[in-house]
Amino acid sequence: MINSGARGNISNYVQLAGMRGLMANNTKTTKADAKNDRVVRSTVEVPVKSSFIEGLTAFEFYSSTHGARKGLTDTALNTAKSGYLTRRLVDVAQNIVVRQADCGSEYGYLARNIVDTKTKQIIVPLKERIVGRFSNKPIYDKNNNLICERNVLFTNKLAQKIIEAGITEVEIRSILGCNTRNGVCKVCFGKDLATNRIVNIGEAVGIIAAQSIGEPGTQLTMRTFHTGGVAGVEDITGGFTRLIELIDAHDQPW
Incomplete structure (x- = not known):
């Protein structure tokens, strides 16, 4: 049973x-x-x-x-x-709403595997964390070949390519570094997880996050x-x- x-x-x-x-x-x-x-x-x-x-x-x-x-x-x-x-x-x-397309912020957030400190098991892998977000800096592999530019949306395919290149941390655009006044921008927020598309202007992302x-x-x-x-x-x-x-x-x- x-x-x-x-x-x-x-x-x-x-x-x-x-x-x-x-x-x-x-x-x-x-x-x-x-x-x-x-x-x-x-x-x-x-x-x-x-x-x-x-x-x-x-x-x-x-x-x-x-x-x-x-x-x-x-x-x-x-x-x-x-x-x-x-x-x-x-x-x-409640007043955190998507206000504009791109705020042009230079500040990003370093995403890496979330690991349990005691068991050393990976709780959330890097790939899962970056899919649906935008890159903050150009990403190069070990041979200095460009994998993707700045402000590129990470798809499943691109994220897999980054993992296969042996990259362990990626700087992504984040609402923590967003310059939009009284809200956030589309690029810092990334994909809307409900529709699997880039978030629309006017979406009340703050309330959705609070209720989630x-x-x-x-x-x-x-x-x-x-x-x-x-x-x-x-x-x-x-x-x-x-x-x-x-x-x-x-x-x-x-």
Whole structure:
């Protein structure tokens, strides 16, 4: 069932046939283990050793109500927070509209592979990052042959050519360096991901970006509900609360 993707994940089946494990305790605060880049949740001292197939003892059942309640309260509280986050992002970004064709900015952004620092796995490859964007500087291969000029749109074909030439970083036009007043220009923004064409003047790209960040936020809050309150060492980037911390620029120890 897991392998086919029909229902559930490994955590659900471990609880059904293995053991429920440690339960999350919502009354105690979390500890930040900055050295290992994670957050350690406080737990109920005694683990639940039974599985759902065997059935839980009275004490284990009581113990697991801690975690179950945490799942419900998290979902109820964070759904409201998530809607508020979307609203704040929209309020900030609503006046960012595509105003002109090209602002002529010289400032670019260096794009390279996004790599997980711990596992060294590539999260987002360079090719995926540059397709649909414009080049900020001419790109040459190792033999000094010109691959593409400045202000050229990266197609799939061109991006593949750049990767095959062994280039690991590319300077692209970015809205972070756009000179357009009260908005952005077409060349700095690049392709509209919805239509797969270069963005039109008048497109409200700020609101689209804000809603694109807010929408998965709602789904992240639902995810806490599905584990049934089982404690685990969460990654420091864990879920929705971390997203809010980043946007609000919290004073965190990590």
